[in-house]
Amino acid sequence: MKGLVALVLCVAGAQVALAQSAPVSAAPAAPGLDLGGAHLLTLEEALRTAHEREPTLRQSHATTEASAAKVDQARAPLLPQLVGSAGYTHGVGNFALGAGAGAQQTDIFKAGVRADQLIYDFGQTTGKFDAAKATLSAQADNERAASLLVALNVRSAYFSVVGAKALLEVATDTLANQQRHQTQIQGFVEVGTRPEIDLAQARTDVANARLGVIQADGAYRAAKANLNLAMGTADAPDYEVSAQTLAPVEGEDKPTAVLMDEALAQRPEFAGFEQQRRAQEAILRSIDGGYWPTLSASTALNDQGPRVDNLAWNWNAGLNLNWPIFQGGITKGQAREARANLQLIEAKLDALRGQVRVDLDQAWLGVRTAKEAQVAADEVVVNARVRLGFAEGRYATGVGNAIELADAQLALSNARAQAVQAVFNLATARAQLLKALGRP
Numbered sequence: 001m002k003g004l005v006a007l008v009l010c011v012a013g014a015q016v017a018l019a020q021s022a023p024v025s026a027a028p029a030a031p032g033l034d035l036g037g038a039h040l041l042t043l044e045e046a047l048r049t050a051h052e053r054e055p056t057l058r059q060s061h062a063t064t065e066a067s068a069a070k071v072d073q074a075r076a077p078l079l080p081q082l083v084g085s086a087g088y089t090h091g092v093g094n095f096a097l098g099a100g101a102g103a104q105q106t107d108i109f110k111a112g113v114r115a116d117q118l119i120y121d122f123g124q125t126t127g128k129f130d131a132a133k134a135t136l137s138a139q140a141d142n143e144r145a146a147s148l149l150v151a152l153n154v155r156s157a158y159f160s161v162v163g164a165k166a167l168l169e170v171a172t173d174t175l176a177n178q179q180r181h182q183t184q185i186q187g188f189v190e191v192g193t194r195p196e197i198d199l200a201q202a203r204t205d206v207a208n209a210r211l212g213v214i215q216a217d218g219a220y221r222a223a224k225a226n227l228n229l230a231m232g233t234a235d236a237p238d239y240e241v242s243a244q245t246l247a248p249v250e251g252e253d254k255p256t257a258v259l260m261d262e263a264l265a266q267r268p269e270f271a272g273f274e275q276q277r278r279a280q281e282a283i284l285r286s287i288d289g290g291y292w293p294t295l296s297a298s299t300a301l302n303d304q305g306p307r308v309d310n311l312a313w314n315w316n317a318g319l320n321l322n323w324p325i326f327q328g329g330i331t332k333g334q335a336r337e338a339r340a341n342l343q344l345i346e347a348k349l350d351a352l353r354g355q356v357r358v359d360l361d362q363a364w365l366g367v368r369t370a371k372e373a374q375v376a377a378d379e380v381v382v383n384a385r386v387r388l389g390f391a392e393g394r395y396a397t398g399v400g401n402a403i404e405l406a407d408a409q410l411a412l413s414n415a416r417a418q419a420v421q422a423v424f425n426l427a428t429a430r431a432q433l434l435k436a437l438g439r440p
Contacts (some may be wrong), residue, residue: 083116121294367426
């Protein structure tokens with residue numbers, strides 16, 4: 001059990017520094033992650049780097065760009081269509097005349113231009129155009145939702161690194177303290193005021209403290225690897241992190257019923273589903289228009305003749321009415337599919353409302369619990385320090401024993417661990433609350 005003392009004591013120095021840390025402020029660093037040497041990575045820089053380099057965000061942005069291109073594609077049939085053409089034809093014609101027969105060879109050169117314009121198709125093309133625009137808006141909202149999730153992942157990973165760094169720093173201090181205790185106990189043993197077993201225990205505590213430093217260093221490196229992954233910089237050079245936490249979230253003490261209204265209005269997932277519903281409704285209008293005719297106009301101008309220097313121009317214009325009388329029921333099937341997809345989106349919206357309620361309740365309770373736990377943990381630390389002071393005094397005067405001293409040290413170590421954990425639990429809960437509310 002005493003072997004745990006070394007590892008847990010490493011939270012000592014982190015608690016006070018983190019409890020007094022200022023709210024997050026903008027970093028002066030240039031955009032992107034410029035790491036190297038003793039670079040100090042701030043939370044803002046980590047978030048900015050993730051926004052630029054995190055793979056899922058880049059994928060989402062590429063999907064948004066593709067959706068924007070589909071809007072251009074859907075708009076194209078509404079605009080005039082102009083086609084130029086040129087050609088050469090060589091032909092041989094056989095004919096019979098009286099008792100004889102003959103053949104005639106012909107050469108035809110042709111060049112021209114043709115223009116077509118859709119006039120009206122009962123909303124088939126405009127429905128597809130409206131659906132493409134709504135789909136683009138939905139994808140933009142999905143990209144924003146992905147950005148909020150990445151921000152939550154980066155914040156959580158960053159706080160883990162800060163905590164691991166604090167554990168490593170204090171683990172080193174713990175090793176130094178244990179070595180100092182070993183020197184003191186060795187002096188007591190040499191003068192005969194303490195038994196040899198106390199010195200053996202002190203040596204064990206030093207070894208455990210050294211092991212704690214090794215384990216804390218491994219945990220710190222693993223936490224930074226996770227942060228690199230969250231930022232999309234798996235191959236980043238080494239850096240240090242700034243001991244930051246999150247300032248109180250505006251309205252975090254308000255009832256969840258009040259916060260729910262904000263979440264429903266701000267969460268990009270809701271806006272995305274609303275746009276998907278509009279897109280599906282536009283698709284349905286487009287499909288229903290397929291039952292009716294399409295009216296278009298066309299005109300063409302071309303030069304044609306047997307030689308390039310002997311061409312005659314021709315021009316024509318007309319109106320075209322196309323009406324699909326029967327297509328085997330494909331339009332009816334497409335309309336049925338679109339109505340089913342519309343019902344699916346409505347069901348997803350209802351499910352999202354329930355999920356947002358759960359996310360908001362959990363984040364709000366997490367903030368409340370962490371704030372109360374932080375107050376309680378600070379009080380436990382104060383009492384544990386007093387207890388350790390008494391135990392050290394009793395041991396120095398020969399009244400106490402090594403077990404009493406070790407128990408007091410372990411109690412203080414556990415108290416400090418709880419206090420530091422409360423700080424990071426509160427920061428993580430606030431990050432989750434920001435995401436649940438849809439705030440950037």
